[in-house]
Structures are given as C-alpha cells and as structure tokens.
Amino acid sequence: MNYKIYVVGTKLQKFYDNAIKEYNKRLSRYCKCSLLFVKNKEELLKKLSPKSYKICISSCGIQLSSEELAHKINHFGVSGKSDIAIIIGTNELPYDECLSIGPMDMDLGLMATILFEQIYRSYRIINNQPYHK
C-alpha cells in the first residue's frame, strides 16, 4: 500500500513534523506513506495521479471510528486499491470519498499528525497487535 498525504498550504510546525516522522518510521513495516506539500489546488490537480483513490479530509465528511478506518484500509488492500491519495486543506476537487476527523477546524499539521497516527493505529488493529510500539 502506498499513501500520499497532500497538504495544501504552508509547511508544518516542527513538532508536527517530528510527530509525523516518528509515525512514518513505525509505519514503514506496513506500508509506504509520504507527506507532500502543494501551494494550491491547481498544483495539487497537476500532481495527483489519475490512478489514485482520492480521499478528501473535511469537517463535513463522514466520521469513522478507528476500527472502521482499519476495516476500510484492510478492504483497500484486498480490493486492489493500492495507491491512496489523502488530501487535507481543500475539498474543492473531484474525490472518491470525503472523511472527517470531527467538526473542529484544525491546524493542517495537527490534521496530518492525526492521520498518520490513525493509519498506524489501523495497521496495529488489522494485525491484532497492541497499539504501543
């Protein structure tokens, strides 16, 4: 599985960067995750592969529990969706589904950290492993 997490907007604050690096290290045994920055929607549209399954994160999307997210990720694996693009910072583009973390507005770095933490948590759930590293 190959996840590309696109952040539309600015670079992240250092502590979020460090959090993501740590989760990415832990995730490396399960999947490939990359964090990519784009300036705006136009640059994002140019970079997105048409083959990618596109998930947009927005407060008006569908909320999932960690178990439901794990189930979804597991299903991606078995249904051949191996290239997942997750987009934070805009929902003004064609997407396959829109998910929500909750109704609060959040710093994009914090949202990206939550996503990495939840993807890591999902793989621990899928593999029946305890959460702690």
Next chain:
Amino acid sequence: MNYKIYVVGTKLQKFYDNAIKEYNKRLSRYCKCSLLFVKNKEELLKKLSPKSYKICISSCGIQLSSEELAHKINHFGVSGKSDIAIIIGTNELPYDECLSIGPMDMDLGLMATILFEQIYRSYRIINNQPYHK
C-alpha cells in the same frame, strides 16, 4: 481563567510535549493552562478540586465545532466558571459535561495537543484575532 488538563496514564511523547509547550506559550496572554499527569482514577479523584467545573473528553461525548467551543469558553468567563478541569484518559468519574473530539481512539498526547490547539483557537475566535500567531 484557569484550565487544568489532567492526563490519566503515561507521560507524553516528546513531540506532543513540544507542541503543548508552544501552544501554552501562545495561550499565556489569555489564560493559565497546566498539564497534569495522574497515575489512575483514584489519584485523579484526590487531586481534583471540588470547585472545578469538570469536563471529561471521551469519544461518546458531545462534539462541538471550534466556534461552539469558543462560545462555551466565553460563557465560562462571563458565568463565573473560572476553574476548569479537563480530563482525558478516563470517563469513570463524576463530571459536569462530557465532550468529544471525534469517534476515533487516540493517543492521549495527541488528544492533549488537540485540546491545547482548540483552546488557543477559541481565544483567537473570541478576540476576533486571526488564527496564525
């Protein structure tokens, strides 16, 4: 306003600690926020002041948008609730209200970071200030 955020369980990972320190620095012009660690529910019950307004954070609580949280925090100020205890890691104690970030299970350090970020965001909203520092 005086916020005490109680974490029931372990210490936080370094990057969450750094994130909270940064938000706490930014918050210092608006309120006093402290992060306190307790080992278990019993220790928490001993430390909680009976005067505190107790908010428990749990995935089964009520979800608020950032604007609704700002409104609530503003109302605390005008209604004389100046001592707020926010508890993460257990909901097995008497509380005044239970709020939720979303349905996902989360690392307690990540939850604490979200709370600090949202309290900071609330004060920026209350004071009609742009979010960025």
